[in-house]
Amino acid sequence: MLTVVLLFGGRSSEHTISCATAGGVLSAIDRDKYTVIPVGITLEGAFTLQPDDADRFRLNPDDMPMVDDNGTRIVWPTSTASRELRVEDADGTTRSLGDVDVVFPILHGPYGEDGTVQGLIELLGLPYVGNGVLASALGMDKHYTKTALQAAGVSVAPWVTVSPADWSRDNARWRSRAASLGLPVFVKPARAGSSVGVTKVTAAEDLDAALDIAWAEDRTALIESAVVGREIECGVLSGRDGGPTRVSVPGEIVIAGDGFYDFEAKYLDDSAATLVCPADLGDGELHEMQRTAARAFEAIGGAGLARVDFFFTGTEFVVNELNTMPGFTPISMFPKCWAASGMSYPELIDELIALGLEAVR
Numbered sequence: 001m002l003t004v005v006l007l008f009g010g011r012s013s014e015h016t017i018s019c020a021t022a023g024g025v026l027s028a029i030d031r032d033k034y035t036v037i038p039v040g041i042t043l044e045g046a047f048t049l050q051p052d053d054a055d056r057f058r059l060n061p062d063d064m065p066m067v068d069d070n071g072t073r074i075v076w077p078t079s080t081a082s083r084e085l086r087v088e089d090a091d092g093t094t095r096s097l098g099d100v101d102v103v104f105p106i107l108h109g110p111y112g113e114d115g116t117v118q119g120l121i122e123l124l125g126l127p128y129v130g131n132g133v134l135a136s137a138l139g140m141d142k143h144y145t146k147t148a149l150q151a152a153g154v155s156v157a158p159w160v161t162v163s164p165a166d167w168s169r170d171n172a173r174w175r176s177r178a179a180s181l182g183l184p185v186f187v188k189p190a191r192a193g194s195s196v197g198v199t200k201v202t203a204a205e206d207l208d209a210a211l212d213i214a215w216a217e218d219r220t221a222l223i224e225s226a227v228v229g230r231e232i233e234c235g236v237l238s239g240r241d242g243g244p245t246r247v248s249v250p251g252e253i254v255i256a257g258d259g260f261y262d263f264e265a266k267y268l269d270d271s272a273a274t275l276v277c278p279a280d281l282g283d284g285e286l287h288e289m290q291r292t293a294a295r296a297f298e299a300i301g302g303a304g305l306a307r308v309d310f311f312f313t314g315t316e317f318v319v320n321e322l323n324t325m326p327g328f329t330p331i332s333m334f335p336k337c338w339a340a341s342g343m344s345y346p347e348l349i350d351e352l353i354a355l356g357l358e359a360v361r
Contacts, residue, residue: 012109
């Protein structure tokens with residue numbers, strides 16, 4: 001049996017979604033193959049030993065799950081010569097949790113999905129699931145993701161990136177640059193996910209308020225042209241044993257009314273959007289989507305997994321975002337796309353763990 005540390009929660013505004021992802025993995029992981037150690041990071045950054053209880057962390061729009069500080073503290077291996085994980089219990093006693101085979105970090109947002117935790121795990125010399133430090137950092141920052149994809153010849157929506165200091169110091173110039181994008185635009189934090197801090201702006205006078213919302217999440221914000229097209233997503237996995245990158249069949253997000261796929265539509269309101277998988281694409285369109293997704297993944301040095309989000313205009317696949325640790329609840333698009341491609345949720349967990357053990361960091 002392999003011992004897997006499931007690492008979740010974290011300091012970001014996506015803490016609850018990470019916990020819900022943990023609930024999904026805890027409910028589906030094969031207990032005949034894996035011993036699971038659930039390690040929850042509190043909002044304050046404490047690494048705690050959590051109950052191995054899927055129901056406790058199940059997605060519930062009325063009561064979103066969180067990591068409670070129960071007084072325990074995880075003690076990581078003290079050098080790369082050891083893989084022993086220990087825990088200090090609330091009464092001050094320390095006990096061994098055994099040797100770790102692989103860490104499965106299912107953290108979303110800053111201080112988890114951005115290369116910081118990946119760097120910590122690499123310093124410890126432990127194998128882990130998912131993207132490395134560079135790909136995680138690139139994928140977390142929308143500005144640098146777009147820059148890397150554009151350099152690789154992948155289409156992205158036009159954008160400008162601005163900080164509060166920029167906006168204040170040379171306001172007329174930045175307003176002019178924003179105006180050149182037309183309306184509507186989307187204003188987004190450079191480093192956040194799950195559509196946290198995202199606003200659709202349809203009138204110029206609403207731009208300042210939208211920027212303030214984005215800057216509350218990150219020190220820079222993107223102002224991005226709206227692309228008219230179908231919202232198509234797909235899952236990506238690294239190839240095994242040096243093989244080619246694998247891309248799932250597509251899924252499509254169909255929005256009710258004239259809204260967009262914001263945090264509420266994703267997790268709290270079942271009526272706001274419908275996830276259709278597989279999406280209806282012709283053979284040539286499917287080939288082009290999969291080719292573009294693989295190219296985008298490889299452009300950031302991706303490893304393990306990602307979800308690539310597109311706007312399909314009818315003639316072109318424009319990458320909206322590349323998510324290096326996508327939502328992984330049973331209702332999320334990433335596992336849905338792989339299920340439609342013939343890989344069940346438990347099989348997908350197996351595959352990700354195998355890729356993590358195989359990865360050369």
